[in-house]
Amino acid sequence: MSFPKNFFWGGATAANQYEGGWNEGGRGPAKTDVTTGATKDTPRFITYVMPDGTTGKFSSFGGQKPEGAKLAPVEGFYYPNHIGTDFYHRYKEDIALFAEMGFKMFRMSISWSRIYPTGTEAEPNQEGLKFYRDVFTELRKYNIEPLVTVSHYDTPLYIEEDLGNWKNPEVIGLFEKFCHTIFEEYKDLVRYWLTFNEINSALMMGLFFQGTAPEKLKAGYINLHNQFVASAKVVKYAHEKYPQFKMGCMIAGLISYPLTPDPKDILANQERTQDYFYYAGDVMVRGAYPNFAKKSWKKYGLDPAFFEKDAQILKEGHVDFFTYSYYSTSCHTTHTDAPKDGGGNLSMGYVNPYLHYSEWGWSMDPDGLRYSLNEIWDRYQVPIMVVENGLGAIDKLEADGTVHDPYRIDYMRGHVKAMEEALEDGVDLIAYTPWGCIDLVSASTGEMRKRYGMIYVDMDDEGKGTLNRFKKDSFYWYKKVIASNGEDLD
Numbered sequence: 389m390s391f392p393k394n395f396f397w398g399g400a401t402a403a404n405q406y407e408g409g410w411n412e413g414g415r416g417p418a419k420t421d422v423t424t425g426a427t428k429d430t431p432r433f434i435t436y437v438m439p440d441g442t443t444g445k446f447s448s449f450g451g452q453k454p455e456g457a458k459l460a461p462v463e464g465f466y467y468p469n470h471i472g473t474d475f476y477h478r479y480k481e482d483i484a485l486f487a488e489m490g491f492k493m494f495r496m497s498i499s500w501s502r503i504y505p506t507g508t509e510a511e512p513n514q515e516g517l518k519f520y521r522d523v524f525t526e527l528r529k530y531n532i533e534p535l536v537t538v539s540h541y542d543t544p545l546y547i548e549e550d551l552g553n554w555k556n557p558e559v560i561g562l563f564e565k566f567c568h569t570i571f572e573e574y575k576d577l578v579r580y581w582l583t584f585n586e587i588n589s590a591l592m593m594g595l596f597f598q599g600t601a602p603e604k605l606k607a608g609y610i611n612l613h614n615q616f617v618a619s620a621k622v623v624k625y626a627h628e629k630y631p632q633f634k635m636g637c638m639i640a641g642l643i644s645y646p647l648t649p650d651p652k653d654i655l656a657n658q659e660r661t662q663d664y665f666y667y668a669g670d671v672m673v674r675g676a677y678p679n680f681a682k683k684s685w686k687k688y689g690l691d692p693a694f695f696e697k698d699a700q701i702l703k704e705g706h707v708d709f710f711t712y713s714y715y716s717t718s719c720h721t722t723h724t725d726a727p728k729d730g731g732g733n734l735s736m737g738y739v740n741p742y743l744h745y746s747e748w749g750w751s752m753d754p755d756g757l758r759y760s761l762n763e764i765w766d767r768y769q770v771p772i773m774v775v776e777n778g779l780g781a782i783d784k785l786e787a788d789g790t791v792h793d794p795y796r797i798d799y800m801r802g803h804v805k806a807m808e809e810a811l812e813d814g815v816d817l818i819a820y821t822p823w824g825c826i827d828l829v830s831a832s833t834g835e836m837r838k839r840y841g842m843i844y845v846d847m848d849d850e851g852k853g854t855l856n857r858f859k860k861d862s863f864y865w866y867k868k869v870i871a872s873n874g875e876d877l878d
Contacts, residue, residue, distance in 0.1 A: 404497075415499060431447040485843055644660055657732060
């Protein structure tokens with residue numbers, strides 16, 4: 389089976405990593421704006437100012453802000469998200485390049501603090517509303533369908549710091565107000581919406597960082613529940629007021645295999661998949677917590693009544709389609725002497741001896757994409773989009789302005805073939821928007837050298853460069869893939 393005629397080929401970005409213009413047009417700060425750059429071997433830091441004017445920093449991976457400190461940019465540090473790769477000023481140029489590639493869909497996010505600078509204002513920032521209207525209008529000019537993520541890791545800093553973020557149920561109402569505003573503002577320009585990016589990330593601390601305090605893990609379940617409720621409320625609202633909208637979820641694709649045929653490995657991997665993938669997927673798509681959720685609640689001393697009180701809200705606000713990120717797979721085992729995968733700050737699991745790995749320790753596993761698509765389709769029976777997929781690598785800009793990235797083409801070719809095979813399996817796959825279709829700031833490290841794009845942006849890890857755009861070899865390859873609707877992969 390070939391790709392369907394109406395298949396959405398495109399690319400994906402996020403405002404906090406791409407947009408820039410962090411203090412322009414009335415935008416307020418987000419936590420990403422006080423987060424420094426780093427490397428794969430060193431953590432990003434969050435900076436602060438004490439009441440006496442002294443400054444400091446703590447690790448963005450599980451660090452703790454000192455009492456009395458206020459998060460703020462500090463002189464002497466570089467904050468890559470301030471600039472991103474400057475979509476704010478260059479959106480027309482970039483959208484024209486996406487159109488040249490043949491995009492049918494472009495995934496992007498709306499910066500909450502560009503619409504409500506602190507999240508608590510009575511009225512939205514009109515300059516922010518105009519910016520996104522201009523962007524969506526430009527996309528429509530080229531017949532590119534916007535796929536909009538409402539919240540993509542950039543909650544207004546005031547909500548994060550002063551209101552306690554998602555542990556505070558008051559934030560649910562603020563999120564509703566934000567969504568009501570943008571739904572009404574862009575009802576004629578946007579049809580496809582995702583409420584939260586990688587919503588299951590609230591539970592991932594314990595997976596990535598061994599030794600995470602139980603209280604932090606416990607808080608993750610509470611925060612996530614409030615996000616579930618917020619999502620369900622706005623999905624229900626959208627279904628009732630804007631029947632043309634299609635509302636989706638976005639789940640981090642933490643796909644893993646048992647490392648050995650040891651039955652204990654089989655069971656351990658099943659539990660891992662339930663906790664970190666299906667826990668969120670079931671609530672978002674089925675509108676109810678799975679039975680295995682009770683085991684997690686009991687483990688952390690959580691009262692089931694806290695979660696069950698909102699059962700009707702969750703039931704009424706389930707989504708229309710499922711989207712997820714897929715980059716790699718990992719292995720899970722009870723045999724802890726096995727080598728870990730990942731690099732630097734993050735480890736997804738254990739090394740699979742049958743796979744090759746990137747410079748950042750991520751496996752390259754197209755078969756895992758086919759496997760996961762089948763698993764998701766069998767479980768949920770709703771349309772699926774792969775909204776993030778790609779290879780982070782070091783690219784070289786040649787003197788003549790070319791960038792040769794055969795490794796990225798090889799990676800994408802394998803995954804496009806895997807999607808075609810999943811379609812043949814009967815999966816209702818409707819879109820593919822690879823991550824970082826244009827180079828942008830890495831979420832985990834803040835680096836530029838870890839590039840995913842098919843368009844090269846002249847910017848280094850210290851923010852130096854012209855920001856000029858250059859087409860990589862993968863640009864021309866993907867253009868050919870789209871033009872042939874997935875038939876020509878050479």
